[in-house]
Amino acid sequence: MMTSLFIQVFHLKTIITVLYLSQPPCTYGDVYPFQNVSLSFDERTRDLINRLTLDEIVLQMAKGGGGEYGGPSPAIPRLGIKKFQWDTECLRGDGYAGNATSFPQAIGLAAAFSTDIIYTIAEVTAIEVRAKHNDYVSRGNFSDHTGLGCFSPVINIMRHPLWGRNQETYGEDPYLSGMLAKYFIEGLQGDHDRYIRASTTCKHFDAYGGPENLPVSRQIFNAKVSERDLRTTFLPQFKQCVDGGAYGFMCSYNSVNGVPGCANSHLLTDVLRNDWGFKGYVISDAGAVEFSIIWHFYFKSILDAAAGCVKAGLNLELGPTGFKHQIFESIGKAVQAGLLTEELVRERVQPILYTRMKLGEFDPVEMNPYNFLNTSVIQSKRHQEVSVLAAVMSFVLLKHNGLLPLKQKLKNIAIVGPMSNNPTQLLGDYSADVDLNFLVTPLKGLSPLADHTNHADGCKDTECKEYDKNSVLSAIKSVDVTIICLGTGQVIETENVDRRDIYLPGKQQQLLQDVIQYSSGPVILLVFTGGPIDISIADKSSKVAAIFQCFFPAQATGTALYKVLTLESAKANPAARLPYTWYSNMSQVPDMTDYTMTEKTYRYFTGKPLYPFGYGLSYSSFVYSNLVIDPSTIEAGQNVTASFTIVNNGKYDGDEVCQVYISWLNATVETPRYQLVGFKRVPLILNEPIHIVLPIKSDQMAVWIDNKGFVVEPGVIKVYVGGQSPQQQTRITSNQLVSQFTIK
Structure with a gap:
C-alpha cells in the first residue's frame, strides 16, 4: 500500500488548533452515556437512540440531503447534537464543493487495473473532503456537498455501451469492479483504529445499468433479471463492498423484477443483510422513495411508501432537490396508523447514528486527528502529482x-x-x-x-x-x-x-x-x-x-x-x-x-469486438512462462494458486497487467465463457524476470444453481494467464499460457 497521505499531512502540523464550531457543541463527561468515550460505540448509539423521541428519529431518517427541503439532518439542541449533512460526492475528488483536486473518471481508473492507485485516490479525496468539511462546519455551512457521507463508489456493471453513466463505473467485470471498490473503501475510510475519515456509500443497488432516458426513463424502468444473473453479474461487486467494510449503500431508481429498488426487501433485507451480514445504512437515490409512488405506481400513498420502504430495509431518504416532498417525514404518521412499529423505526436509525459516532461527531474534537485537516491540503503538490500519475496509468x-x-x-x-x-x-x-x-x-x-x-x-x-x-x-x-x-x-x-x-x-x-x-x-x-x-x-x-x-x-x-x-x-x-x-x-x-x-x-459475448476486454498495448513486449496450478486436483472448498514468470523483453522498462481467467469445461448449468479471477499490475525492468503467484479461491469456482445457491461442482476448470483475455485475436504485446485443474 502506498504511504499514507494523511500521515504526511498530519505530521506537518506542529500546533493543533481546535476548530471553532458555530453551533453549541456537545458537552462531554458523564452527563449522558452516549457522550462517554470509554463506552463502545454500540453502547453509546443505543443510549442515544433511547433518548430520542420518535419525532426526532423521523427527521434524522428523512433528511439525508437533497436541497433545502432534503437536509441537513436537524440539530437536537437539548442533547447538544449539531446538524449533519450526508449529501457528498466523492467518486474521484470532492465533487460540487468548490475547488478540489480532480482525478480521472472512474472508468479510466478501472483501466489502470491497479488497486494501489484506487486506494491512493480515495485517500486523497477523503483528506480533501474532511478538510473542506471542517472548514464548512466552522462557518456554519451544512448545505449539500459539505458533509462526510460520501455517495461513492459507483459499482454498477457496465452492461451496455450506450448507457449514459458508463463513465462512472469500474467497467463490465464483477470481479474487477469489486476489487477496486474494496480498495476504494479502505482508502476513503482510512485505517484509524477508532474513526473513519468519511463513510462510503456503494451505489446503485441494484441491477441499475441503463436506460437513463432511451428508450424509457430510469425513474420508471423495470429491470427483469433472473436470479442467476442477479447473483453472478449484478451482486458480486456489492458483496465486496460489504466485505470491504462499507458503511452505506444507495438503492437505485429502477425496479427489479417489479419492485422499486428502495422498496425491494429481497435486495435490501434478504440479500444485503441476511445473506451478507451488512450492518450499515441504506440511503435512497434522490427522490427514489417518492418516485415509487408517482412513477412506479408501486405504492398508493405517502404513508404506504414510508412504511413499505422502511420495512424493506431503507434507513435514510435523499430527497429530490427542489421538491418539498420528503416521504420519510410521514414515518411517524405511519406508526400511528399501525403500518409500522416504533421498534422497527428505532432499529433503522441505529446504523445512521452509529456511522456518525465513527466519524467522531460525538467525541471531543481533540480526540479525532481528522478534525485538524484544513484547506491547505486542497490541490497540494502531492495531490496534483497523484492526479498526474493516475491519468498516466489510465x-x-x-x-x-x-x-x-x-x-x-x-x-x-x-x-x-x-x-x-x-x-x-x-x-x-x-x-x-x-x-x-x-x-x-x-x-x-x-x-x-x-x-x-x-x-x-x-x-x-x-x-x-x-x-x-x-x-x-x-x-x-x-x-x-x-x-x-x-x-x-x-x-x-x-x-x-x-x-x-x-x-x-x-x-x-x-x-x-x-x-x-x-x-x-x-x-x-x-x-x-x-x-x-x-x-x-x-x-x-x-x-x-x-x-x-x-x-x-x-x-x-x-x-x-x-x-x-x-x-x-x-x-x-x-x-x-x-x-x-x-x-x-x-x-x-x-x-x-x-x-x-x-x-x-x-x-x-461470442462475436468479434474491435477491441476486447482486458486489451491494451505497450511500448515494450512481455513473455509469460512456467505456469503452474497448485494443486492440480482439489476437493470442493479448496483454493488453488496460479504461479508464473514474466519477463520484459522489449525496449523499455514498464508496467505489465497480468490477468488470470477461468472457464468451466463441464458445468451442469450456464456459466460465463470466461471469468476474470485475478490481476496484478507489476513494474518490469528489461530482461529481469519476476515470479508471480495469484490465488484462485474456492468461491470463484462456484456456479449458481437455482434453489441451491452457489455450488462448487466436480469437474475441470481451465486457467488462462497472460496480458490479455482468453482467445484474444487482436494484436497484443504478450503471450498467453493455458492450464487446468480438477475438482473431485
Missing part, C-alpha cells in the same frame, strides 16, 4: 505502429479536434469543481512536443453540428505529426442522457476522415469517451500510427499525455487495459432494456 494504447515514444522534439505538429482545448469536457461527470487554472488541456500539454504547433478545434463543441473544414486542413499541412482529439464529453454521454449509437458525434467522423486523408504526417488519435465509439476507420488506416483511449482524465490531461507520448519514465510506458468490450458496430449492440446477459460483456 491511458489505453489501442494501436501502435512504432512511431511512439517521441524521443526527439519535432519541428511542426498539429493538434486538432473538439476535445483538444475543451477543459470542462475533459473532467467527466461527478468531477471536483476544479479551478481551471489547474487544468491542462491536450493543446497546452502537448504543444511542447514541437517548435511550432498549429491548432484548430474544427467544431465548437463535441456535438460537432458545424465543421470548419478549412481551419483543420490548414492546420495539418506541412506538419511532422497530427494529433486529433475526438470524443463525447458530458453533453452527449452523461447521467440522464444515453447515447443513441456508437458513432462519432455529428461531423467528427468527417473530421477524422479528412485528417487521415490530408495530414502531411502520421496521425495520433486521442479518444475521450466513457464507452466505446466507432473508430474502425482509424484502426484500419495505415496513416494512423497510434490510438489512445483516454476516457476523461480530468485536470492533468495534457501533462499526463506528454509524459506518455515521450515516455518520460517507465511508469509512462502504457500498460492500461480496457475494462469493457469495445464493440465493432451497432449490429453487436443489444437492446438496452434486455437485462439477460446473453451476448453482453466479454463473459458472454
Whole structure:
C-alpha cells in the first residue's frame, strides 16, 4: 500500500488548533452515556437512540440531503447534537464543493487495473473532503456537498455501451469492479483504529445499468433479471463492498423484477443483510422513495411508501432537490396508523447514528486527528502529482505502429479536434469543481512536443453540428505529426442522457476522415469517451500510427499525455487495459432494456469486438512462462494458486497487467465463457524476470444453481494467464499460457 497521505499531512502540523464550531457543541463527561468515550460505540448509539423521541428519529431518517427541503439532518439542541449533512460526492475528488483536486473518471481508473492507485485516490479525496468539511462546519455551512457521507463508489456493471453513466463505473467485470471498490473503501475510510475519515456509500443497488432516458426513463424502468444473473453479474461487486467494510449503500431508481429498488426487501433485507451480514445504512437515490409512488405506481400513498420502504430495509431518504416532498417525514404518521412499529423505526436509525459516532461527531474534537485537516491540503503538490500519475496509468494504447515514444522534439505538429482545448469536457461527470487554472488541456500539454504547433478545434463543441473544414486542413499541412482529439464529453454521454449509437458525434467522423486523408504526417488519435465509439476507420488506416483511449482524465490531461507520448519514465510506458468490450458496430449492440446477459460483456459475448476486454498495448513486449496450478486436483472448498514468470523483453522498462481467467469445461448449468479471477499490475525492468503467484479461491469456482445457491461442482476448470483475455485475436504485446485443474 502506498504511504499514507494523511500521515504526511498530519505530521506537518506542529500546533493543533481546535476548530471553532458555530453551533453549541456537545458537552462531554458523564452527563449522558452516549457522550462517554470509554463506552463502545454500540453502547453509546443505543443510549442515544433511547433518548430520542420518535419525532426526532423521523427527521434524522428523512433528511439525508437533497436541497433545502432534503437536509441537513436537524440539530437536537437539548442533547447538544449539531446538524449533519450526508449529501457528498466523492467518486474521484470532492465533487460540487468548490475547488478540489480532480482525478480521472472512474472508468479510466478501472483501466489502470491497479488497486494501489484506487486506494491512493480515495485517500486523497477523503483528506480533501474532511478538510473542506471542517472548514464548512466552522462557518456554519451544512448545505449539500459539505458533509462526510460520501455517495461513492459507483459499482454498477457496465452492461451496455450506450448507457449514459458508463463513465462512472469500474467497467463490465464483477470481479474487477469489486476489487477496486474494496480498495476504494479502505482508502476513503482510512485505517484509524477508532474513526473513519468519511463513510462510503456503494451505489446503485441494484441491477441499475441503463436506460437513463432511451428508450424509457430510469425513474420508471423495470429491470427483469433472473436470479442467476442477479447473483453472478449484478451482486458480486456489492458483496465486496460489504466485505470491504462499507458503511452505506444507495438503492437505485429502477425496479427489479417489479419492485422499486428502495422498496425491494429481497435486495435490501434478504440479500444485503441476511445473506451478507451488512450492518450499515441504506440511503435512497434522490427522490427514489417518492418516485415509487408517482412513477412506479408501486405504492398508493405517502404513508404506504414510508412504511413499505422502511420495512424493506431503507434507513435514510435523499430527497429530490427542489421538491418539498420528503416521504420519510410521514414515518411517524405511519406508526400511528399501525403500518409500522416504533421498534422497527428505532432499529433503522441505529446504523445512521452509529456511522456518525465513527466519524467522531460525538467525541471531543481533540480526540479525532481528522478534525485538524484544513484547506491547505486542497490541490497540494502531492495531490496534483497523484492526479498526474493516475491519468498516466489510465491511458489505453489501442494501436501502435512504432512511431511512439517521441524521443526527439519535432519541428511542426498539429493538434486538432473538439476535445483538444475543451477543459470542462475533459473532467467527466461527478468531477471536483476544479479551478481551471489547474487544468491542462491536450493543446497546452502537448504543444511542447514541437517548435511550432498549429491548432484548430474544427467544431465548437463535441456535438460537432458545424465543421470548419478549412481551419483543420490548414492546420495539418506541412506538419511532422497530427494529433486529433475526438470524443463525447458530458453533453452527449452523461447521467440522464444515453447515447443513441456508437458513432462519432455529428461531423467528427468527417473530421477524422479528412485528417487521415490530408495530414502531411502520421496521425495520433486521442479518444475521450466513457464507452466505446466507432473508430474502425482509424484502426484500419495505415496513416494512423497510434490510438489512445483516454476516457476523461480530468485536470492533468495534457501533462499526463506528454509524459506518455515521450515516455518520460517507465511508469509512462502504457500498460492500461480496457475494462469493457469495445464493440465493432451497432449490429453487436443489444437492446438496452434486455437485462439477460446473453451476448453482453466479454463473459458472454461470442462475436468479434474491435477491441476486447482486458486489451491494451505497450511500448515494450512481455513473455509469460512456467505456469503452474497448485494443486492440480482439489476437493470442493479448496483454493488453488496460479504461479508464473514474466519477463520484459522489449525496449523499455514498464508496467505489465497480468490477468488470470477461468472457464468451466463441464458445468451442469450456464456459466460465463470466461471469468476474470485475478490481476496484478507489476513494474518490469528489461530482461529481469519476476515470479508471480495469484490465488484462485474456492468461491470463484462456484456456479449458481437455482434453489441451491452457489455450488462448487466436480469437474475441470481451465486457467488462462497472460496480458490479455482468453482467445484474444487482436494484436497484443504478450503471450498467453493455458492450464487446468480438477475438482473431485
